[in-house]
Amino acid sequence: MTQQRRAILDAICGRGSHPSADELYHDLRQRLPRISLATVYRNLETLASSGLVGKLEHGCGQRRFDGNPGPHHHVRCVCCGRIEDLRQDMGVPDAEGIGRQLGGRYRVVSVCVDVLVVCPGCQ
Amino acid sequence: MTQQRRAILDAICGRGSHPSADELYHDLRQRLPRISLATVYRNLETLASSGLVGKLEHGCGQRRFDGNPGPHHHVRCVCCGRIEDLRQDMGVPDAEGIGRQLGGRYRVVSVCVDVLVVCPGCQ
DNA sequence: GTGGATGCAAATTCTTTGCATGATA
């Protein structure tokens, strides 16, 4: 756990939002002016594969990361691109429930729900 | 509706899978050797915005397109990357149901569910 | 000291755009 990796983890958890690698990079440079974008990408990948952060592939061209690695869903505004966590499960079955419905041939890793909306600010 | 656009629509509907722009491009060159990748991208965008095909942003780095534009969910294998349609709704509330639960402040456009699995072939 | 992590730059990959030409209605 290098100071860069810790700073990246702090930055992503401290934000509470769903930043892109580039946004994190610009934030981090205030604390660590010599940090490189490659380090941000490499550490996000490392942190994601060890389950400490989540990776969102739903964006328009650019990947977002999530300081909350637990299972939860997202609301994404199709106008401004902002992503928010969905607190309740909204009645969506969890991985086990979906797995049962699929009949056991698949091992279900996770269930990702993305609710595309026009948010109040964009209407 | 040019012959290129029709060929692209045929190719994506005829496949039944969820090809990337590049896969479609290579398929199409057998019929239209002079077609360009830019034309494929432009037409997929056009077809998607007129609702004739679906766009999947969930892939790893590369966008996939869907010949079935209606609302339905997907199963994606985290090993081989294959995407399949999920026929049943699996008990997931539809856009209206989610909209009600969100309390009316958001206009819900669609609900995308991605079930990440290890498929039978990859286990 | 050793192995993994870093910074930098270059390379890759996917996608979009500019522009002259060609096809369509």
Add this chain to the structure above:
DNA sequence: TATCATGCAAAGAATTTGCATCCAC
């Protein structure tokens, strides 16, 4: 004929990789 679509090539954007150096254990 006027308009929109195409092919080609170049540009752009996001991400990854090669490599020498540096840091943590």
